[in-house]
Amino acid sequence: MTFGKGVEVVFKAIPSSIVQIYALLRADERGMDAMASILVSAMAVAFTSPMISYDWDTSPYQRSMVPFAYLYVPDKNLSGALCVLSKMTTFYNFNTASECNRKIVMCRREDQGNLKAGDLLDHPDIYAGxxxxxxxxxxxxxxxxxxxxxPVWFTDHWIxxxxxxxxxxDWRVKYKKTKGRVDDDKSRRRRGSVRVRESLGGNEEL
Known part of the structure; x- marks a missing residue:
């Protein structure tokens, strides 16, 4: 059982580790803090999950109460493997779709395009992604x-x-002064942006 749980620790850590490593590779800066975060996260997820299942696996009473429970998937190796594969597939498909959407927007010969790229970008949650x-x-x-x-889609709402x-x-300064582009919490969440000028003493963001 010790060997089995050791194997489980490794495979439980794979999905979350892949996601975080992918984000790290795409980041502009890669510090030791980010790498330590990946290690801590992987070990936390990997260690906690098998230990919870270990308690259930070795408790005849708990097993009799929920005979087929294995956290949220049936207690079968095949089902556990399918669960891990489904997580990885979902993550891959989401990022593939995101890349595809970016290419669609970027390949427009005209800014608005036949499918109205301006309208596509008129959603803060999509644009932030x-x-x-x-x-x-x-x-x-x-x-x-x-x-x-x-262009017709270049509206105040889009901006x-x-x-x-x-x-x-320069345009950020302009819109902040003339369009009421404020930096309250609601506006920051909507634009996916955080004001750092005052905290860092620079002028990279307003």
Missing amino acids: WGDELLKPWTLKNWVRWEEEK DCVSNEYMPY
Whole structure:
């Protein structure tokens, strides 16, 4: 049983570790704190789950009360393996879909596009999910032109949905002064942005 639980510890740690390692590899900065977080998280998830199941596995009374319980999947090796695979598949499919959506937006010959890319970005939760190294250069490069051309989707509401860090600094100042672009908690959550100017003493965000 000790060997079996040791194997279980390893495999319980795999899904969460893959997710965190993936995030670490995509991060701009990789410090020891992030690596330590992965280790602690993996061991916490891996160690706690088998120990809980160990208590149930070795308790005849508990097993008689819930004979097929294994946390939230049946107490069978195949079912446990399928559960782990389903987690990894779901994570992979989500990120694949996200990459696909980014490419659809970025490959538009026109900003609005046949499928109205402007409308697609008119949702703060979706935009926050897409706001990465691909969309940031896109918005910074084209923002001044959009201000001049005024495409139909370039509305105050759309602008309010854009995170601060994906807007040119001069325009952030402008909108903060003229459009009431405030930094209260609700607005920060909506844009997926956090004000750091006062805390860091810099001017990278407003």
